[in-house]
Amino acid sequence: MAVCLSRCLRNGERAFHGVASPLPMVAILLAKRTHAPRLVYLNTGGSVDPQPDHLPASTSDPALFERTPALFDLIDLFDLAARGGLDVVFHSGIQIDRRGRINLSVLGDDYRHPKIRLPGGAGSAHLMPTAKRVILWRTRHDRQTFVESVSFVTAQGNVDQVVTPLCVFKGVGGQLELESIHQGVTFAEVQEATGWPVKEAPETPSPTSEELRALDDVDPERVRDVEFGR
């Protein structure tokens, strides 16, 4: 997943991740080390292109300020997005639907009295419609998560790719279409875990040995595993 997410990024783009985002953090650092050395790395803490000695599990940790030449806080970041200057933002959702809309707010019909109150959307309602491209990721891929229609739209807009442990979706004309299926996963498994009908897709290209070596350099302590409950 880390390699898939890093491949979503292009050289020279300005990419941002928020809190609780170890995989995007690793993906951005990996992309900078491989195909996108001029990628601009922005984050919730407010640093620019930090070079941390040890990756933190918290993605707003002071470690992400190591060797930053400037500060760029969330006020700056939201302004940047509002004036069309943010290329990529990473988001996720408790629910993600066929149209790439995310729900981080409530489950149940009544916003004031929900069945379950979710953590909240943070800046997603502002950033998804204003960033040029949105990359979603979720380590859990099942029918509770990938639904036909979210029960509450916390945020929507500009979804380009969605990376899960099973596959990659591509945003095409406002709909998520299957782009590729990871090695060792069957089409039937993806369909079974997805709440809308999907079409066959080729296999995700395996990580190259160069990518895996770079990944090990970037995240030798496997901080990314925290997203998989390990």
Place this chain on the structure above:
Amino acid sequence: MPFAGMAGSDLPRASGFATIRDPYSGSEVVVIPPIRPDVCLIHVQEADEEGNLRILGSPYEDVLLAKASARIIATAERIVPRERFVAQPELTALPGFLVDTVVEAARGAWPTSCAGHYDYDKEFLSEYATAAKTEEGFRQFVVNSLSLGERARVRVPTARP
């Protein structure tokens, strides 16, 4: 953009600014169209090769003007190593990724001032103010003061309608 203040002033009407009713308080609020310059030219005391900029002294509104602009071209009294920015990132006024071009230009703010380096050149500005009273005077002044030589063509911009 809604804009606090201006109540009772003739300026909004003279400038063509609209007002809208604030749906929360019910009061009239002036709204102004955003200004998005194509290019911002900014002079700073220190820059590095990535375009990180430091303003040592009052930043005035330079940072806001720069961020509003589509492109930023900076001149700097001196280019310093990136490590200087890394040591104190909180002093960086503009991060390099926003800056398109950096030019090392000592005394680049002349004939205006640069805090900590030089004051404005009063004599030069007075000469300019006198010369610029006529179009020919302005032309001659630009040719002479910028050492352009007599063959240089100086176009005097016409006032906008």
